[in-house]
Amino acid sequence: xxxxxxxxxxxxxxxxxxxxxxxxxxxxxxxxxxxxGGETDRVETYRGTTVKMELQEKVRLEIGVSEPFVGVTVSAxxxxxxxxxxGDGKVFVLDVEQVHRIRTGExxxxxxxxxxxxxx
Amino acid sequence: MLRLSSLFAxxxxxPAVVPADTAWMLxxxxxxxxxxxxxxFFYGGxxxxxxxxxxxxxxxxxxxIVGVVxxxxxxSLAFGEGNAWIGGTANALLNGVGLEAKGTxxxxxxxxxQGTFAIIxxxxxxxxxxxxxxFGPYLAFIVCWTLLVYAPVAHWVWGGGWLMSRGVLDFxxxxxxxxNAGVSALVAAVVLGxxxxxxxxxxxxxNVPFTLLGAGLxxxxxxxxxxxxxxxxxxxxxxxxxNTFFAPMATLVxxxxxxxxxxxxxxxxxxxxxxxxxxxxxxxxxxxxxxLSALVIGAxxxxxxxxxxxxxxxxxxxxxxxxxxxxxxxxxTGALLTGVFAEKAWNAAGNDGxxxxxxxxxxxxxxxxxSAILYAxxxxxxxxxxxxxxxxxxxAPRTEGVGMxxxxxxxEAYASGEGSILVIPDSGPAGAPAPALTPQAAAR
Numbered sequence: 001x002x003x004x005x006x007x008x009x010x011x012x013x014x015x016x017x018x019x020x021x022x023x024x025x026x027x028x029x030x031x032x033x034x035x036x037g038g039e040t041d042r043v044e045t046y047r048g049t050t051v052k053m054e055l056q057e058k059v060r061l062e063i064g065v066s067e068p069f070v071g072v073t074v075s076a077x078x079x080x081x082x083x084x085x086x087g088d089g090k091v092f093v094l095d096v097e098q099v100h101r102i103r104t105g106e107x108x109x110x111x112x113x114x115x116x117x118x119x120x
Numbered sequence: 121m122l123r124l125s126s127l128f129a130x131x132x133x134x135p136a137v138v139p140a141d142t143a144w145m146l147x148x149x150x151x152x153x154x155x156x157x158x159x160x161f162f163y164g165g166x167x168x169x170x171x172x173x174x175x176x177x178x179x180x181x182x183x184x185i186v187g188v189v190x191x192x193x194x195x196s197l198a199f200g201e202g203n204a205w206i207g208g209t210a211n212a213l214l215n216g217v218g219l220e221a222k223g224t225x226x227x228x229x230x231x232x233x234q235g236t237f238a239i240i241x242x243x244x245x246x247x248x249x250x251x252x253x254x255f256g257p258y259l260a261f262i263v264c265w266t267l268l269v270y271a272p273v274a275h276w277v278w279g280g281g282w283l284m285s286r287g288v289l290d291f292x293x294x295x296x297x298x299x300n301a302g303v304s305a306l307v308a309a310v311v312l313g314x315x316x317x318x319x320x321x322x323x324x325x326x327n328v329p330f331t332l333l334g335a336g337l338x339x340x341x342x343x344x345x346x347x348x349x350x351x352x353x354x355x356x357x358x359x360x361x362x363n364t365f366f367a368p369m370a371t372l373v374x375x376x377x378x379x380x381x382x383x384x385x386x387x388x389x390x391x392x393x394x395x396x397x398x399x400x401x402x403x404x405x406x407x408x409x410x411x412l413s414a415l416v417i418g419a420x421x422x423x424x425x426x427x428x429x430x431x432x433x434x435x436x437x438x439x440x441x442x443x444x445x446x447x448x449x450x451x452x453t454g455a456l457l458t459g460v461f462a463e464k465a466w467n468a469a470g471n472d473g474x475x476x477x478x479x480x481x482x483x484x485x486x487x488x489x490x491s492a493i494l495y496a497x498x499x500x501x502x503x504x505x506x507x508x509x510x511x512x513x514x515x516a517p518r519t520e521g522v523g524m525x526x527x528x529x530x531x532e533a534y535a536s537g538e539g540s541i542l543v544i545p546d547s548g549p550a551g552a553p554a555p556a557l558t559p560q561a562a563a564r
Contacts (some may be wrong), residue, residue, distance in 0.1 A: 011521035014321045034539055043543070044530045055539020083518060 001112050002070050003096045006061040007035060007089040008081040013059050019080035020063075023072045026114040029062040039087030058089065064099055064112045138224035144353035144473050145225055145233055151344025152236035156183050156243050158341055162334025162392065163247050166441050167328040170523025171251045172533035178246035185244045185259055186266050190235040197271035199234060204282040207275045223351055233348060234278075241297045247441035248305035251323075252520055257513045264503045265304065266284050269496055273300050277488065288488035289462055289470055289481070291360065292349035294404025294454040299492045302448020304500040306439055311504040314438035316517045328388050335392035339368060342399045348408040356467060360406035364399065367418030371398025374422035382430075393446060397425040400450035404485075405458040408470040413461040419454045452489055459485035477488060482493040 008030070020028065034055040041052040065073050070093060077091050094111055101111040160179035166177045180191045186194075196211035214231070222230040242262040249258060264415035276283040290296060317323055325331060346364040350357035375394030376386045401421030402414055409417065428445035439445070447495055459482035462473035507513060514520075519527040526532060 011523075014317070036539075041541075042526060044526070044532065044535070044540075046531060046535075050543040050545075051537075051540040052543055053540050085518075 001064065001066050001096050001111055003094045004061075004063045004065060004070070004073050004077070005092040005094065006063075006077050006081065007037075007058050008061065008077075009083065009087065010057050011088060012061050012081045012083065012088075015080045016061070016077060019076040020073065020087050023076040023077065023079050024114075025063060025065065025069060025073050027064065027112070030061045031062075033060045036057055037087040037089060039085070056087065062097065066112050081103070135221050136221075136224070137221045137226050138352070141224040141352040141354075142226060142229060145229055145348055145351065145355065148344035148348025149229065149233045150164065150235055151341045152233070152240065152348065153183070153341075155236075155338055155341035155345065156180070156240050158334050158337030159240060159243050160334070161330045162338060162396070163250065165327040165330030165332075165334060166247075166389070167250055168323060168523075169533055170525055172326065172525060173531055174255065174528050175242035175246070175250045175553045178250065178254070179243040181255075181259065181464060182246075182262060186239045186262060187235055188243060189263055190231075190238050194266050194271045195231050195234065195240060197233070197267065198238075199276040199279045202275065202279070202281075204285070205275070206272050206281075207279050225351060230314050230351070233351075234274070234345040237293060237345075238266055238274070238296060241293075241301050242266055242448055244297070244443060245305045245308060247443040248309040248439045249312060251441050251524060252514050253312060254511075254513065254515050255524075256267075257507055257511055260507055260561060261308075261503060265500065265508070268503065269300065269304065269499045270296075273481050273492055273495065277490070283491065285489070286482075286484060289408055289458050290404045290455065290488065291407040291458075292346045292403045293487050294400070294451045294458065295492045295537050298400045298403060298447040298451030299455060300442045300451075300487055300496045302446070302451055303382055303493050304498040305412050305443035306437075306448060307497050307500040307502060309437060309439040309444075311508070312513055314436065316442065316520050318438045318440075319436070321557035325389060328392075331389060331392045335395045339364075339395055339399060340404075346403060350407055350517075354415045356407050359411075359466060362411050363402050363406045363409060363414035364423055366411050367402030368395045368398030368413040370415040371395065371401065371420030371422045374419045375426060378422065393425075393429070393442070394422060396419055397446055397450040398445050401454035403451070404454045405461060408458055408462040408467050410461075410466050413463075416456045417454065417461060420457065421450055424453050425449045452493075455485050455489045456482065459483075465545070 006016075013030070035058045036055055037058075039056065041054060042056070044051055044053060061077075063073055074091055074093065080089055099108050099111040100106070156179050158177040164172050164176045191214055193209070193212050195214070195217070196209050197207045200207035200209065201209040202208040203500065208223060217227050218232050219226045219228060219390070221227070237560060242265060245262070246258070271279075274296050275281040277288060277296050288295070315323070342364055343361055347357045347361035350360055372391060372394045375390055375397070379386045379390045398418040398421060401417055405414070405417055425445050428449045429442050430443060432439060432445055458473065460474040462470050462481060463476050464470060464472050471481050474482045504513065515527060
């Protein structure tokens with residue numbers, strides 16, 4: 001099993017969630033974060049005070065998946081989060097030592113398998 | 121405002137400014153002007169936070185640009201001497217608009233009062249365009265719309281045009297303001313097309329308290345809108361004021377009941393909408409009906425607008441903030457019900473309606489509404505099509521996703537300031553804030 005961490009644009013979040021849903025990836029955590037991906041700085045002006053917005057709003061997704069789902073999840077993320085401009089974000093795939101499901105105490109592979117099988 | 125004709129008759133006998141009337145109309149003008157910022161809050165609460173400033177600016181900018189257009193030309197086209205269709209250019213650039221009496225008011229005050237109506241009418245349309253229309257083309261649109269739609273229709277109904285001479289009753293602008301803006305909004309929503317996220321994801325109001333605040337301030341300002349349309353501090357103003365007091369109360373009650381019956385919960389956005397619909401519906405009737413009729417009109421008006429909103433949200437039509445359901449349908453209901461409940465006994469300058477035995481008035485009201493609907497729809501379509509031939513009306517989908525505040529205005533409604541770097545002119549971007557702006561420097 002792996003932990004997939006993706007940093008994406010906030011305005012792509014809905015597309016990404018839709019793509020993950022279609023790929024039958026269930027169970028994820030979403031956090032609003034600030035970051036910088038090398039994109040052009042946005043300039044804002046407030047009554048003569050001009051500022052460069054160095055940090056952009058981003059969304060961080062954390063998804064624990066079993067091995068067969070790694071490829072599916074990554075390709076869903078790559079396809080749905082992409083706009084083609086600098087600042088689209090990153091996808092990190094990390095090894096995970098252990099996973100425990102709190103409710104049942106299940107471990108590892110079975111802990112990252114959806115509790116209710118998809119009926120699609 | 122129909123009393124204007126009788127006031128002109130009076131003018132020959134006593135062409136004098138009446139101080140009491142002037143005092144009330146000074147206040148009324150300020151009250152109506154406040155309605156445009158109120159509308160900005162009403163609309164602003166209903167959009168997503170990334171589009172808040174753009175939405176509010178669409179209302180605020182009308183205070184500037186429509187006001188200027190009003191002074192330069194639109195006032196003359198609406199209220200200047202002209203034919204049955206449009207006023208002349210005699211009062212363009214405020215020529216001949218001085219301190220002399222117009223009715224019992226100084227002419228300048230009459231002109232300013234009417235200007236506040238033109239401003240809010242243009243701003244009303246923005247509710248159908250928010251979250252996608254580029255700001256520049258919007259400015260061009262409201263300038264053209266004020267000159268080509270608002271001014272002629274105001275002339276027809278109030279400025280001595282053909283609807284006025286036929287006896288169509290529109291006390292404070294049910295037809296001129298609300299049907300006119302509502303229908304234009306509907307057409308504009310069709311021409312512009314849906315927001316990219318419409319019916320693909322939930323688009324929720326980001327600040328419902330703003331919407332309630334806006335509805336409350338609109339109500340407050342509306343006392344100037346309807347009460348001031350008597351153009352005098354007299355019994356008629358008191359009647360219009362009281363009707364403006366009661367009608368939205370009845371609408372609010374019915375709206376809340378409908379919410380309860382349909383979903384089991386009374387919503388705050390529904391309550392705010394109900395108040396505005398009640399205000400819209402009583403606008404054409406305010407000076408022609410008794411207060412009890414105002415309650416009935418307010419109560420009835422809730423139904424068509426409520427269900428228009430329910431139905432609209434299930435269609436592909438993205439009239440984003442339901443300007444048509446609120447103002448178009450509400451205005452139409454009010455215009456027709458004026459022809460039902462009007463009573464000469466309460467306003468001699470008005471006429472009897474259906475219930476007082478004059479069914480013809482209802483027909484006249486329908487004629488007035490139909491003319492405005494047809495004209496506003498055609499002209500709005502033409503203006504937008506012409507503008508779209510010159511420039512793109514909409515922001516690119518990518519820009520729409522990022523939000524109109526950053527893309528159109530270079531500002532955010534709720535900027536945290538985190539990660540922002542101050543740009544000092546001439547020296548380029550600096551790593552730290554300029555010393556003069558730090559508290560320590562100020563203390564030195």
